[in-house]
Amino acid sequence: MNDEKITTPPPSAQRGQIEWNFGPLCCTSTSKENYMETTPGSAASLMLETGIKSIDLLLCFKTGSNIGIFGPAGTGKTVLIRELIKNHVRSGPPSASAYLPLADSGAMEYSTVVQATAAESSFYAKPEQTTMTMGEFFSSNGLRVMLGFDSTAQFSQGASEVSALLGRTPSAVGYQPTLATEMSALQKQIGSVATVTTFDVPDDFTETPPGTTSAYIDAIVVMSRDIATLGIYPAIDLQKSTSRHLDSSVVGEDHYDTAHRVLDLLQEYQSLKAVIDVVGLDELSEEHKLTVSRARKLRNFLTQPLSTAESLTGIPGKHVSLKDTLAGCNSILNGNRDHLPEQAFSMVGCIEEAIEKAKTLAIQPR
Template identity: 40%
Template structure:
């Protein structure tokens, strides 16, 4: 991360640092982290280094890819606009998702972000028919386990013939050090998705739960790497780090990556630098409200706070647009009363 001179550098640990002492010899591999990609990854669970952690034996590593890559060039990008149906009525009517776009699910603790992501995986991954990549970035291990079991039950992961599975899972959970837990696992998941898009020319779904933990990890190690903390104690390189990840999630002439990201909102404050930085990259935002969740209305989508660049008459049609606007007017009037 940083060269101090005199053969000394600052680096980020990708696994536990127990037993490490000053003066130990460090060997430079001369290469970035390379992870397995392609069909061999489907139906399996990996860690940040691309090592399988599901006790199902080794993975074919004949095709690997480095996790640090540049974003596609302007000339390669695809700008066609089309709607991505989710089957969740409040979303499809008021803030529709874009195929090949980036979508954020914003909410505080316990308002149903992960449950909504699991519902979307259920609705989309089954009907979509293509491949999905799920990146569990710094979330609860229990949720990761639940998701794995649920996918096996629904057939998205095929236990009899693992190669026919439709999803690859990557977990860097809460119990791991910040380097592995969050800073890099998002990039590992994205690298696998990019291979399906660029080489297999497929439309891929990339689920990231939770993108806030990616930022949080950067902030944890930022001061240790000798960087001055910025607003609210976040790293000064917050926008750059987020940009490096988000700019790679895009649609090219070969295929598309549609990304659905859960974004934890600290203390329900949408102006916090982490969610505020994420907002800039998204095509659609679904904001989950604690007030609605408290009333027992699920999914707790706030229809007035959620936005989408796709809600235009020329894309969704006049009738859809007019209906959505009338619904919003009625809800706004109800809120005022």
């Protein structure tokens, strides 16, 4: 049996109560008793506060929802899924091929890691199902569970090779004819288990494998390489990303109104960018210049350093509450921060940090 390997962690990685691990990370099941402190029975009590500003504001996640992260390689999908699970257990990061960082962070106390270790990609079809079964077990024992699949593309690839070995005729687009059935069977297992899925999509996420997955997803997070090249992280395309939970009956009127004001401003800025590319910023009216300035500040404010990427950036991660996120966005939208430079809002946590950063920028020699 070489497809799934059970190993005892090395001494440097033995932490917490977990006695067994299933190789390095491919799919992760984590659990802890609490998500967020809210009034029991209320709609908000079902919301999962991630501590990531752009997600909590515009891509609301709900307990038991299925979250899909789509995007090409190199846009930060793995880092984002690590941060989501880390914030869920309020400890440390899981990541593909990062077993020791997971253990060193302390997240192993609440985590179980599963990966296919065989060279043949046909074995990649099994870990997702194994992890789902384990997640259901934890959930049935009263634990809050989040499952991270990194990535479902490997599941589709493995199932495709199994289908080819069985001699099945591929479908018209080259994938196995049972892809929809296999994906449906996996999704039906989810139940009340919160799940995060990543999918490598080089060009178009309406292709057959990601398109089949997206039919079952409650929140779609679209990562963009163009945004990543601007140094904006998390590199989430907020215009293309959606969540069915961004509804006033779920998140409340104040949150809903703020989120749509943000989206409207960013959309107006996107329209003005085409004009700026032709005639330049100086040719815009004063009203449009103010719109561009606020939109850029808002775009920068929705960035933040992630603790799971601290070893790469050297910047300590920030965990921002939804209350602070809403307060910061409203202060920018209402013009209360028009006097601050755009650079002050980049890679900070709450709005107070932006104010302090602006003071630092003001005293720096030019």
